[in-house]
Amino acid sequence: MVKVGGSLGDDMSRACADIRDLVAEGSSVVVVHGGGAESDRLAAELGRTTRYLTSGGGRRSRYTDAEALDSLTLGMLGRVKPPLVVELLRTGVRAVGLSGVDGGLVTARRTPPARVVVDGVDRVVRDDLSGRIADVDPHLLRTLLDGGYVPVVSPPALDPEAGPLNVDADRFAARLAVALGADWLIVLSNVPGLLRDQDDPASLVAEVPCDDLAAHLDLAGGRMKVKLRSAGEARLAGVPHVVLADGRVPSPVLAARAGSGTTFVEGAR
Template structure:
Protein backbone atom coordinates (compact mmCIF):
# COMPACT_ATOMS: atom_id res chain seq x y z
CA UNK A 1 0.00 0.00 0.00
CA UNK A 2 1.43 3.41 -0.97
CA UNK A 3 2.29 6.24 1.39
CA UNK A 4 -0.49 8.49 0.04
CA UNK A 5 -3.16 5.90 0.88
CA UNK A 6 -1.69 5.40 4.36
CA UNK A 7 -1.53 9.15 4.96
CA UNK A 8 -5.14 9.51 3.85
CA UNK A 9 -6.24 6.75 6.21
CA UNK A 10 -4.36 8.38 9.10
CA UNK A 11 -5.98 11.71 8.25
CA UNK A 12 -9.48 10.16 8.31
CA UNK A 13 -8.79 8.50 11.67
CA UNK A 14 -7.37 11.63 13.31
CA UNK A 15 -10.28 13.72 11.96
CA UNK A 16 -12.67 11.30 13.72
CA UNK A 17 -11.04 11.78 17.16
CA UNK A 18 -13.11 14.82 18.33
CA UNK A 19 -16.31 13.04 17.30
CA UNK A 20 -15.27 9.83 19.06
CA UNK A 21 -14.60 11.87 22.23
CA UNK A 22 -18.09 13.36 21.99
CA UNK A 23 -19.69 9.90 22.08
CA UNK A 24 -17.31 7.87 24.25
CA UNK A 25 -19.06 6.56 27.36
CA UNK A 26 -22.39 7.95 26.07
CA UNK A 27 -25.45 5.99 24.96
CA UNK A 28 -26.22 5.78 21.24
CA UNK A 29 -29.50 4.01 20.39
CA UNK A 30 -29.81 2.77 16.80
CA UNK A 31 -33.23 1.92 15.36
CA UNK A 32 -32.55 -0.61 12.62
CA UNK A 33 -34.97 -1.55 9.87
CA UNK A 34 -35.86 -1.21 6.20
CA UNK A 35 -33.63 -2.34 3.33
CA UNK A 36 -30.49 -2.14 5.50
CA UNK A 37 -31.92 -5.15 7.32
CA UNK A 38 -32.54 -7.31 4.23
CA UNK A 39 -29.53 -6.50 2.01
CA UNK A 40 -26.58 -8.67 3.21
CA UNK A 41 -23.89 -6.10 2.31
CA UNK A 42 -25.75 -3.23 4.00
CA UNK A 43 -26.40 -5.41 7.03
CA UNK A 44 -22.69 -6.16 7.31
CA UNK A 45 -21.81 -2.45 7.07
CA UNK A 46 -24.29 -1.61 9.87
CA UNK A 47 -22.86 -4.33 12.13
CA UNK A 48 -19.31 -3.12 11.42
CA UNK A 49 -20.35 0.44 12.35
CA UNK A 50 -21.91 -0.72 15.63
CA UNK A 51 -18.88 -2.83 16.47
CA UNK A 52 -16.45 0.04 15.80
CA UNK A 53 -18.49 2.38 18.02
CA UNK A 54 -18.58 -0.29 20.73
CA UNK A 55 -14.79 -0.77 20.54
CA UNK A 56 -14.08 2.97 20.99
CA UNK A 57 -16.21 3.04 24.15
CA UNK A 58 -19.62 4.13 22.86
CA UNK A 59 -22.54 2.48 24.70
CA UNK A 60 -24.41 1.15 21.67
CA UNK A 61 -27.98 -0.19 21.89
CA UNK A 62 -29.53 -1.76 18.78
CA UNK A 63 -33.35 -1.79 18.57
CA UNK A 64 -34.98 -3.66 15.68
CA UNK A 65 -38.32 -4.57 14.21
CA UNK A 66 -38.85 -7.18 11.51
CA UNK A 67 -42.05 -6.52 9.56
CA UNK A 68 -41.06 -8.31 6.33
CA UNK A 69 -39.86 -11.41 8.25
CA UNK A 70 -43.12 -11.48 10.23
CA UNK A 71 -45.19 -11.14 7.02
CA UNK A 72 -43.25 -14.00 5.43
CA UNK A 73 -43.75 -16.29 8.47
CA UNK A 74 -47.49 -15.46 8.68
CA UNK A 75 -47.89 -16.20 4.95
CA UNK A 76 -46.18 -19.58 5.37
CA UNK A 77 -48.53 -20.42 8.24
CA UNK A 78 -51.51 -19.08 6.27
CA UNK A 79 -52.37 -16.48 8.91
CA UNK A 80 -53.80 -13.33 7.34
CA UNK A 81 -52.17 -9.94 8.12
CA UNK A 82 -54.35 -6.89 8.68
CA UNK A 83 -53.20 -3.35 9.43
CA UNK A 84 -55.01 -0.42 11.00
CA UNK A 85 -53.45 3.08 10.94
CA UNK A 86 -50.12 1.52 10.00
CA UNK A 87 -50.10 -0.90 12.97
CA UNK A 88 -50.45 -4.67 12.70
CA UNK A 89 -53.67 -6.01 14.21
CA UNK A 90 -52.26 -8.70 16.50
CA UNK A 91 -54.50 -11.53 17.69
CA UNK A 92 -53.10 -14.42 19.76
CA UNK A 93 -51.97 -16.66 16.82
CA UNK A 94 -50.31 -13.62 15.18
CA UNK A 95 -48.60 -12.66 18.45
CA UNK A 96 -47.13 -16.16 18.76
CA UNK A 97 -45.55 -15.75 15.31
CA UNK A 98 -44.41 -12.16 16.08
CA UNK A 99 -42.66 -13.32 19.25
CA UNK A 100 -41.11 -16.35 17.53
CA UNK A 101 -39.80 -14.26 14.60
CA UNK A 102 -38.76 -11.05 16.40
CA UNK A 103 -37.34 -12.40 19.67
CA UNK A 104 -36.12 -15.57 17.94
CA UNK A 105 -35.06 -15.65 14.30
CA UNK A 106 -34.42 -11.94 13.65
CA UNK A 107 -32.94 -11.11 17.06
CA UNK A 108 -30.57 -14.06 17.26
CA UNK A 109 -29.61 -13.58 13.61
CA UNK A 110 -28.42 -10.02 14.38
CA UNK A 111 -26.52 -11.23 17.45
CA UNK A 112 -24.83 -13.85 15.25
CA UNK A 113 -23.90 -11.15 12.68
CA UNK A 114 -22.11 -9.11 15.37
CA UNK A 115 -20.40 -12.19 16.85
CA UNK A 116 -19.25 -13.27 13.37
CA UNK A 117 -17.39 -9.93 13.03
CA UNK A 118 -15.64 -10.50 16.36
CA UNK A 119 -18.02 -8.50 18.56
CA UNK A 120 -19.96 -9.38 21.71
CA UNK A 121 -23.75 -9.09 21.65
CA UNK A 122 -26.72 -10.25 23.70
CA UNK A 123 -30.24 -10.63 22.32
CA UNK A 124 -33.04 -9.26 24.49
CA UNK A 125 -36.72 -8.42 24.24
CA UNK A 126 -38.90 -6.28 26.49
CA UNK A 127 -40.08 -9.35 28.44
CA UNK A 128 -36.52 -9.97 29.74
CA UNK A 129 -36.08 -8.43 33.17
CA UNK A 130 -39.61 -6.97 32.84
CA UNK A 131 -37.86 -4.29 30.76
CA UNK A 132 -40.72 -2.84 28.70
CA UNK A 133 -43.99 -2.60 30.60
CA UNK A 134 -47.07 -1.99 28.49
CA UNK A 135 -50.85 -1.91 28.46
CA UNK A 136 -53.19 -2.69 25.54
CA UNK A 137 -53.18 0.24 23.09
CA UNK A 138 -56.80 -0.32 22.06
CA UNK A 139 -59.17 -3.26 21.70
CA UNK A 140 -59.28 -3.04 17.87
CA UNK A 141 -55.54 -3.73 17.55
CA UNK A 142 -55.49 -6.77 19.87
CA UNK A 143 -52.10 -7.48 21.44
CA UNK A 144 -50.46 -4.19 20.46
CA UNK A 145 -48.85 -2.48 23.43
CA UNK A 146 -48.63 1.14 24.58
CA UNK A 147 -45.45 1.65 26.65
CA UNK A 148 -45.89 2.62 30.32
CA UNK A 149 -42.35 2.24 31.57
CA UNK A 150 -38.85 1.18 30.52
CA UNK A 151 -36.51 -0.37 33.07
CA UNK A 152 -33.00 0.07 31.65
CA UNK A 153 -31.21 -2.00 34.34
CA UNK A 154 -30.64 -5.02 32.08
CA UNK A 155 -29.44 -2.86 29.16
CA UNK A 156 -26.95 -1.06 31.43
CA UNK A 157 -25.73 -4.35 32.96
CA UNK A 158 -25.13 -5.95 29.56
CA UNK A 159 -23.25 -2.87 28.29
CA UNK A 160 -21.12 -2.70 31.44
CA UNK A 161 -19.82 -6.18 30.55
CA UNK A 162 -18.79 -5.07 27.05
CA UNK A 163 -21.77 -6.49 25.12
CA UNK A 164 -24.01 -4.76 22.58
CA UNK A 165 -27.66 -5.28 23.59
CA UNK A 166 -29.84 -6.20 20.61
CA UNK A 167 -33.43 -5.42 21.58
CA UNK A 168 -36.58 -6.67 19.82
CA UNK A 169 -39.79 -4.67 20.09
CA UNK A 170 -41.91 -6.86 22.36
CA UNK A 171 -43.30 -5.73 25.73
CA UNK A 172 -45.17 -7.34 28.61
CA UNK A 173 -48.17 -6.33 30.71
CA UNK A 174 -48.67 -6.75 34.46
CA UNK A 175 -50.10 -10.24 33.88
CA UNK A 176 -47.06 -11.43 31.91
CA UNK A 177 -48.86 -11.26 28.55
CA UNK A 178 -46.56 -10.43 25.60
CA UNK A 179 -47.42 -7.52 23.29
CA UNK A 180 -46.24 -6.37 19.88
CA UNK A 181 -44.90 -2.77 19.90
CA UNK A 182 -43.84 -0.44 17.09
CA UNK A 183 -40.03 -0.62 16.97
CA UNK A 184 -39.64 3.14 16.31
CA UNK A 185 -41.56 3.83 19.52
CA UNK A 186 -39.40 1.35 21.48
CA UNK A 187 -36.22 3.02 20.21
CA UNK A 188 -37.53 6.48 21.13
CA UNK A 189 -38.59 5.44 24.64
CA UNK A 190 -35.34 3.53 25.28
CA UNK A 191 -33.28 6.53 24.06
CA UNK A 192 -35.26 8.78 26.40
CA UNK A 193 -35.00 6.43 29.38
CA UNK A 194 -31.21 6.17 28.92
CA UNK A 195 -30.92 9.96 28.39
CA UNK A 196 -28.99 8.95 25.28
CA UNK A 197 -26.57 11.32 23.59
CA UNK A 198 -28.08 10.28 20.26
CA UNK A 199 -30.72 8.14 18.64
CA UNK A 200 -30.16 7.15 15.01
CA UNK A 201 -33.27 6.16 13.05
CA UNK A 202 -32.29 4.20 9.96
CA UNK A 203 -34.89 4.53 7.20
CA UNK A 204 -35.07 4.18 3.42
CA UNK A 205 -35.06 7.97 2.87
CA UNK A 206 -32.37 10.64 3.21
CA UNK A 207 -34.19 12.69 5.87
CA UNK A 208 -36.76 15.50 5.90
CA UNK A 209 -37.10 17.31 2.55
CA UNK A 210 -38.65 20.73 1.95
CA UNK A 211 -39.82 19.26 -1.34
CA UNK A 212 -40.12 15.47 -1.32
CA UNK A 213 -39.37 15.33 -5.07
CA UNK A 214 -36.18 17.38 -4.80
CA UNK A 215 -33.25 15.49 -3.21
CA UNK A 216 -31.27 18.74 -2.79
CA UNK A 217 -33.95 20.16 -0.47
CA UNK A 218 -32.79 18.07 2.52
CA UNK A 219 -33.14 19.94 5.84
CA UNK A 220 -29.97 19.19 7.84
CA UNK A 221 -31.24 20.33 11.27
CA UNK A 222 -34.62 20.92 12.92
CA UNK A 223 -35.67 21.93 16.42
CA UNK A 224 -38.75 20.30 17.95
CA UNK A 225 -40.72 23.54 17.36
CA UNK A 226 -39.60 23.79 13.70
CA UNK A 227 -40.53 20.16 13.05
CA UNK A 228 -44.01 20.72 14.51
CA UNK A 229 -44.37 23.81 12.30
CA UNK A 230 -43.42 21.80 9.18
CA UNK A 231 -46.05 19.22 10.10
CA UNK A 232 -48.68 21.98 10.29
CA UNK A 233 -47.55 23.31 6.90
CA UNK A 234 -47.86 19.82 5.38
CA UNK A 235 -44.15 19.66 4.45
CA UNK A 236 -43.78 16.71 6.84
CA UNK A 237 -46.64 14.52 5.64
CA UNK A 238 -47.77 10.94 5.00
CA UNK A 239 -45.31 8.23 6.03
CA UNK A 240 -42.84 10.83 7.34
CA UNK A 241 -45.18 11.86 10.16
CA UNK A 242 -44.78 8.72 12.35
CA UNK A 243 -41.00 8.69 11.71
CA UNK A 244 -40.63 12.34 12.76
CA UNK A 245 -43.03 11.88 15.71
CA UNK A 246 -40.76 9.14 17.09
CA UNK A 247 -37.73 11.42 16.76
CA UNK A 248 -39.52 14.21 18.62
CA UNK A 249 -40.73 11.74 21.24
CA UNK A 250 -37.11 10.65 21.88
CA UNK A 251 -35.98 14.29 22.31
CA UNK A 252 -38.91 15.12 24.59
CA UNK A 253 -38.21 11.98 26.66
CA UNK A 254 -34.57 12.95 27.26
CA UNK A 255 -32.37 12.10 24.24
CA UNK A 256 -29.98 14.95 23.34
CA UNK A 257 -30.31 14.66 19.56
CA UNK A 258 -31.82 12.35 16.97
CA UNK A 259 -30.79 11.64 13.37
CA UNK A 260 -32.93 10.28 10.56
CA UNK A 261 -30.51 8.74 8.04
CA UNK A 262 -30.76 6.64 4.92
CA UNK A 263 -29.76 3.10 5.90
CA UNK A 264 -29.17 2.27 2.22
CA UNK A 265 -25.90 4.24 2.27
CA UNK A 266 -23.03 1.94 3.38
CA UNK A 267 -21.55 2.96 6.76
CA UNK A 268 -24.18 5.71 7.13
CA UNK A 269 -23.93 5.56 10.95
CA UNK A 270 -20.19 6.25 11.03
CA UNK A 271 -20.45 8.98 8.38
CA UNK A 272 -23.20 10.70 10.39
CA UNK A 273 -21.63 10.38 13.84
CA UNK A 274 -17.86 10.50 13.23
CA UNK A 275 -17.40 12.93 10.33
CA UNK A 276 -18.47 16.49 9.55
CA UNK A 277 -20.25 15.28 6.38
CA UNK A 278 -23.69 14.76 7.90
CA UNK A 279 -26.09 12.71 5.80
CA UNK A 280 -29.60 13.05 7.17
CA UNK A 281 -31.72 15.36 9.30
CA UNK A 282 -30.74 16.06 12.92
CA UNK A 283 -33.44 16.89 15.48
CA UNK A 284 -32.52 18.90 18.59
CA UNK A 285 -34.46 20.42 21.49
Protein backbone atom coordinates in the same frame (compact mmCIF):
# COMPACT_ATOMS: atom_id res chain seq x y z
CA MET B 1 -28.61 3.95 20.58
CA VAL B 2 -28.81 2.64 17.03
CA LYS B 3 -32.20 1.59 15.62
CA VAL B 4 -32.15 -0.45 12.43
CA GLY B 5 -35.43 -0.57 10.57
CA GLY B 6 -36.95 -3.83 9.42
CA SER B 7 -37.41 -2.26 5.99
CA LEU B 8 -33.63 -2.46 5.56
CA GLY B 9 -33.72 -6.26 5.23
CA ASP B 10 -30.18 -7.58 4.75
CA ASP B 11 -28.83 -4.01 4.82
CA MET B 12 -29.45 -4.06 8.58
CA SER B 13 -26.06 -5.70 9.00
CA ARG B 14 -24.25 -2.72 7.40
CA ALA B 15 -24.37 -1.06 10.83
CA CYS B 16 -22.41 -3.89 12.44
CA ALA B 17 -18.88 -2.82 11.44
CA ASP B 18 -19.57 0.73 12.63
CA ILE B 19 -20.83 -0.61 15.94
CA ARG B 20 -17.61 -2.57 16.33
CA ASP B 21 -15.62 0.65 15.74
CA LEU B 22 -17.71 2.56 18.30
CA VAL B 23 -17.31 -0.17 20.90
CA ALA B 24 -13.55 -0.27 20.19
CA GLU B 25 -13.30 3.47 20.91
CA GLY B 26 -15.02 2.90 24.27
CA SER B 27 -18.65 3.78 23.49
CA SER B 28 -21.56 1.82 24.95
CA VAL B 29 -23.94 0.81 22.17
CA VAL B 30 -27.47 -0.58 22.28
CA VAL B 31 -29.10 -1.81 19.07
CA VAL B 32 -32.88 -1.80 18.57
CA HIS B 33 -34.43 -3.45 15.54
CA GLY B 34 -37.89 -3.77 14.03
CA GLY B 35 -39.11 -6.55 11.80
CA GLY B 36 -42.58 -5.90 10.45
CA ALA B 37 -41.62 -6.66 6.84
CA GLU B 38 -39.90 -9.96 7.69
CA SER B 39 -42.81 -10.95 9.95
CA ASP B 40 -45.23 -10.31 7.08
CA ARG B 41 -43.13 -12.60 4.86
CA LEU B 42 -43.11 -15.27 7.56
CA ALA B 43 -46.88 -14.93 8.04
CA ALA B 44 -47.35 -15.45 4.29
CA GLU B 45 -45.16 -18.60 4.43
CA LEU B 46 -47.38 -19.88 7.23
CA GLY B 47 -50.47 -19.14 5.14
CA ARG B 48 -51.57 -16.33 7.43
CA THR B 49 -52.93 -13.01 6.19
CA THR B 50 -51.66 -9.74 7.60
CA ARG B 51 -54.60 -7.45 8.29
CA TYR B 52 -54.62 -3.73 8.90
CA LEU B 53 -57.06 -1.52 10.72
CA THR B 54 -57.80 2.16 10.26
CA SER B 55 -58.59 4.17 13.37
CA GLY B 56 -61.12 6.99 13.60
CA GLY B 57 -58.29 9.47 13.13
CA GLY B 58 -57.38 7.80 9.81
CA ARG B 59 -54.25 6.11 11.14
CA ARG B 60 -53.57 2.73 9.56
CA SER B 61 -51.84 0.11 11.67
CA ARG B 62 -51.32 -3.61 11.84
CA TYR B 63 -54.25 -5.59 13.28
CA THR B 64 -52.37 -7.59 15.91
CA ASP B 65 -54.62 -10.49 16.84
CA ALA B 66 -53.03 -13.47 18.64
CA GLU B 67 -51.90 -15.05 15.36
CA ALA B 68 -50.37 -11.79 14.13
CA LEU B 69 -48.54 -11.27 17.43
CA ASP B 70 -47.19 -14.81 17.06
CA SER B 71 -45.92 -14.03 13.53
CA LEU B 72 -44.36 -10.78 14.74
CA THR B 73 -42.63 -12.47 17.66
CA LEU B 74 -41.38 -15.35 15.51
CA GLY B 75 -40.22 -12.91 12.84
CA MET B 76 -38.41 -10.50 15.13
CA LEU B 77 -36.90 -12.99 17.55
CA GLY B 78 -36.43 -15.88 15.13
CA ARG B 79 -35.61 -14.32 11.77
CA VAL B 80 -34.35 -10.76 12.26
CA LYS B 81 -32.44 -10.83 15.54
CA PRO B 82 -30.24 -13.96 15.11
CA PRO B 83 -28.43 -12.80 11.93
CA LEU B 84 -27.82 -9.38 13.50
CA VAL B 85 -26.37 -10.95 16.64
CA VAL B 86 -24.30 -13.39 14.57
CA GLU B 87 -22.92 -10.62 12.33
CA LEU B 88 -21.97 -8.52 15.38
CA LEU B 89 -20.26 -11.52 16.99
CA ARG B 90 -18.43 -12.19 13.72
CA THR B 91 -17.00 -8.65 13.76
CA GLY B 92 -15.87 -9.17 17.36
CA VAL B 93 -18.73 -7.48 19.26
CA ARG B 94 -20.15 -9.36 22.24
CA ALA B 95 -23.79 -9.07 21.18
CA VAL B 96 -26.72 -10.38 23.24
CA GLY B 97 -30.25 -10.70 21.82
CA LEU B 98 -33.18 -9.65 24.02
CA SER B 99 -36.78 -8.59 23.73
CA GLY B 100 -38.56 -5.91 25.76
CA VAL B 101 -40.02 -8.70 27.89
CA ASP B 102 -36.64 -9.87 29.20
CA GLY B 103 -35.70 -8.69 32.65
CA GLY B 104 -38.84 -6.55 32.79
CA LEU B 105 -37.14 -4.15 30.38
CA VAL B 106 -40.16 -2.54 28.69
CA THR B 107 -43.64 -2.47 30.21
CA ALA B 108 -46.64 -1.62 28.02
CA ARG B 109 -50.36 -0.99 28.41
CA ARG B 110 -52.72 -2.63 26.00
CA THR B 111 -54.63 -0.35 23.64
CA PRO B 112 -58.30 -0.36 24.76
CA PRO B 113 -61.01 -1.71 22.40
CA ALA B 114 -61.77 0.84 19.71
CA ARG B 115 -64.14 1.43 16.83
CA VAL B 116 -62.07 0.97 13.67
CA VAL B 117 -62.39 -0.05 10.04
CA VAL B 118 -61.08 -3.53 9.11
CA ASP B 119 -61.30 -4.70 5.48
CA GLY B 120 -63.76 -1.90 4.77
CA VAL B 121 -66.05 -2.91 7.65
CA ASP B 122 -66.76 -0.67 10.64
CA ARG B 123 -66.37 -2.66 13.88
CA VAL B 124 -65.10 -2.68 17.45
CA VAL B 125 -61.84 -4.59 17.78
CA ARG B 126 -61.34 -6.25 21.20
CA ASP B 127 -58.57 -8.74 20.46
CA ASP B 128 -55.80 -6.41 19.32
CA LEU B 129 -52.58 -7.20 21.19
CA SER B 130 -50.71 -3.97 20.72
CA GLY B 131 -50.08 -1.20 23.15
CA ARG B 132 -48.17 1.84 24.24
CA ILE B 133 -44.97 1.80 26.22
CA ALA B 134 -45.65 2.65 29.86
CA ASP B 135 -42.29 2.23 31.49
CA VAL B 136 -38.67 1.29 30.81
CA ASP B 137 -36.43 -0.33 33.41
CA PRO B 138 -32.93 -0.06 31.96
CA HIS B 139 -31.30 -2.08 34.75
CA LEU B 140 -30.64 -5.17 32.61
CA LEU B 141 -29.20 -3.05 29.79
CA ARG B 142 -26.91 -1.20 32.20
CA THR B 143 -25.68 -4.51 33.61
CA LEU B 144 -24.90 -5.81 30.11
CA LEU B 145 -23.26 -2.55 28.97
CA ASP B 146 -21.11 -2.51 32.13
CA GLY B 147 -20.04 -6.05 31.28
CA GLY B 148 -18.94 -5.00 27.79
CA TYR B 149 -21.91 -6.52 25.93
CA VAL B 150 -23.95 -4.94 23.14
CA PRO B 151 -27.66 -5.62 23.70
CA VAL B 152 -29.71 -6.21 20.54
CA VAL B 153 -33.28 -5.47 21.56
CA SER B 154 -36.73 -5.48 19.93
CA PRO B 155 -40.42 -5.62 20.75
CA PRO B 156 -42.54 -7.22 22.15
CA ALA B 157 -43.00 -5.43 25.47
CA LEU B 158 -44.87 -6.85 28.45
CA ASP B 159 -48.24 -5.79 29.83
CA PRO B 160 -48.38 -7.40 33.29
CA GLU B 161 -52.08 -8.18 32.76
CA ALA B 162 -52.43 -8.81 29.02
CA GLY B 163 -49.04 -10.49 28.41
CA PRO B 164 -46.61 -9.69 25.57
CA LEU B 165 -47.74 -6.86 23.28
CA ASN B 166 -46.56 -5.45 20.01
CA VAL B 167 -45.27 -1.91 20.37
CA ASP B 168 -43.75 0.38 17.79
CA ALA B 169 -40.00 -0.21 17.38
CA ASP B 170 -39.19 3.48 16.76
CA ARG B 171 -40.92 4.43 20.03
CA PHE B 172 -39.17 1.53 21.71
CA ALA B 173 -35.76 2.83 20.61
CA ALA B 174 -36.61 6.39 21.60
CA ARG B 175 -37.82 5.39 25.07
CA LEU B 176 -34.74 3.22 25.70
CA ALA B 177 -32.48 6.10 24.59
CA VAL B 178 -34.18 8.44 27.06
CA ALA B 179 -34.15 5.89 29.91
CA LEU B 180 -30.45 5.20 29.41
CA GLY B 181 -29.51 8.87 29.06
CA ALA B 182 -28.02 8.10 25.64
CA ASP B 183 -25.92 10.73 23.84
CA TRP B 184 -27.16 9.62 20.45
CA LEU B 185 -30.32 8.18 18.94
CA ILE B 186 -29.57 7.14 15.36
CA VAL B 187 -32.58 5.77 13.48
CA LEU B 188 -31.56 4.00 10.27
CA SER B 189 -34.12 3.27 7.58
CA ASN B 190 -34.45 2.69 3.83
CA VAL B 191 -34.68 6.42 3.09
CA PRO B 192 -32.07 9.22 3.46
CA GLY B 193 -34.14 10.79 6.26
CA LEU B 194 -37.32 12.88 6.16
CA LEU B 195 -38.01 13.79 2.54
CA ARG B 196 -40.12 16.71 1.31
CA ASP B 197 -41.06 14.55 -1.63
CA GLN B 198 -41.05 10.83 -0.89
CA ASP B 199 -40.08 10.05 -4.48
CA ASP B 200 -37.11 12.44 -4.54
CA PRO B 201 -34.16 11.32 -2.38
CA ALA B 202 -32.57 14.74 -2.94
CA SER B 203 -35.43 16.50 -1.12
CA LEU B 204 -33.96 15.72 2.31
CA VAL B 205 -35.02 17.91 5.22
CA ALA B 206 -31.68 18.36 7.00
CA GLU B 207 -33.04 19.86 10.22
CA VAL B 208 -36.32 19.51 12.07
CA PRO B 209 -37.13 21.72 15.07
CA CYS B 210 -38.28 19.24 17.71
CA ASP B 211 -40.66 21.66 19.41
CA ASP B 212 -42.45 22.40 16.14
CA LEU B 213 -42.97 19.03 14.52
CA ALA B 214 -46.49 19.76 13.29
CA ALA B 215 -45.56 21.27 9.92
CA HIS B 216 -43.13 18.44 9.23
CA LEU B 217 -45.64 15.75 10.21
CA ASP B 218 -47.70 16.80 7.19
CA LEU B 219 -44.80 15.81 4.93
CA ALA B 220 -44.64 12.32 6.34
CA GLY B 221 -46.65 9.24 5.45
CA GLY B 222 -47.87 6.99 8.28
CA ARG B 223 -44.71 5.02 8.95
CA MET B 224 -42.48 8.08 8.81
CA LYS B 225 -44.84 10.01 11.13
CA VAL B 226 -44.14 7.72 14.06
CA LYS B 227 -40.40 8.06 13.45
CA LEU B 228 -40.68 11.85 13.52
CA ARG B 229 -42.86 11.88 16.62
CA SER B 230 -40.78 9.46 18.65
CA ALA B 231 -37.46 11.00 17.60
CA GLY B 232 -38.75 14.50 18.41
CA GLU B 233 -39.95 13.28 21.81
CA ALA B 234 -36.54 11.75 22.55
CA ARG B 235 -34.82 15.04 21.67
CA LEU B 236 -37.24 17.00 23.88
CA ALA B 237 -36.71 14.48 26.69
CA GLY B 238 -33.00 15.27 26.66
CA VAL B 239 -31.24 13.03 24.12
CA PRO B 240 -28.80 15.61 22.69
CA HIS B 241 -28.21 14.07 19.25
CA VAL B 242 -31.16 12.59 17.37
CA VAL B 243 -30.86 11.69 13.66
CA LEU B 244 -32.96 9.87 11.08
CA ALA B 245 -30.54 8.55 8.49
CA ASP B 246 -29.98 6.20 5.58
CA GLY B 247 -29.14 2.63 6.59
CA ARG B 248 -28.30 1.52 3.04
CA VAL B 249 -24.97 3.37 2.73
CA PRO B 250 -21.60 1.69 3.47
CA SER B 251 -20.96 3.18 6.94
CA PRO B 252 -24.43 4.23 8.04
CA VAL B 253 -23.83 4.88 11.75
CA LEU B 254 -20.63 6.85 11.25
CA ALA B 255 -22.23 8.81 8.38
CA ALA B 256 -25.19 9.70 10.61
CA ARG B 257 -22.83 10.76 13.37
CA ALA B 258 -20.98 12.94 10.89
CA GLY B 259 -24.16 14.85 10.03
CA SER B 260 -25.96 13.11 7.19
CA GLY B 261 -29.72 12.60 7.41
CA THR B 262 -32.36 14.57 9.29
CA THR B 263 -31.18 16.07 12.58
CA PHE B 264 -33.54 17.23 15.32
CA VAL B 265 -32.67 20.68 16.57
CA GLU B 266 -34.02 22.75 19.42
CA GLY B 267 -36.19 25.76 18.59
CA ALA B 268 -37.97 26.76 15.40
CA ARG B 269 -35.74 28.14 12.66
